[in-house]
Amino acid sequence: xxxxxxxxxxxxxxxxxxxxxxxxxxxxxxxxxxxxxxxxxxxxxxxxxxxxxxxxxxxxxxxxxxxxxxxxxxxxxxxxxxxxxxxxxxxxxxxxxxxxxxxxxxxxxxxxxxxxxxxxxxxxx
Numbered sequence: 001x002x003x004x005x006x007x008x009x010x011x012x013x014x015x016x017x018x019x020x021x022x023x024x025x026x027x028x029x030x031x032x033x034x035x036x037x038x039x040x041x042x043x044x045x046x047x048x049x050x051x052x053x054x055x056x057x058x059x060x061x062x063x064x065x066x067x068x069x070x071x072x073x074x075x076x077x078x079x080x081x082x083x084x085x086x087x088x089x090x091x092x093x094x095x096x097x098x099x100x101x102x103x104x105x106x107x108x109x110x111x112x113x114x115x116x117x118x119x120x121x122x123x124x125x
Contacts, residue, residue, distance in 0.1 A: 002073050009066040016059040023052045 083106075
């Protein structure tokens with residue numbers, strides 16, 4: 001269910017970005033607002049502005065709706081257990097040895113049995 005809502009949310013986001021980019025600039029700060037003129041037909045400047053404004057409003061409402069749905073889904077789903085919450089099964093009671101041996105940490109539990117704990121220095125001749 002979450003994946004379906006995420007896909008719908010992403011499609012709404014892309015459509016919203018496209019609709020906003022298609023709108024004519026009202027300020028004309030850079031002088032690139034686009035020309036055109038004349039009547040009030042469907043794809044005239046006023047007609048397309050009404051369609052794009054309405055589409056922006058509808059997509060914005062859909063965006064907020066899917067955002068709320070995703071937050072509710074995330075709130076009600078089970079959270080994965082954190083590795084920090086789980087204590088090691090055999091916690092050492094003594095401090096770690098000074099020679100760099102096994103300290104009983106989480107990395108030591110991942111090491112296969114019989115494998116040395118660190119690099120081995122060859123014995124002096």
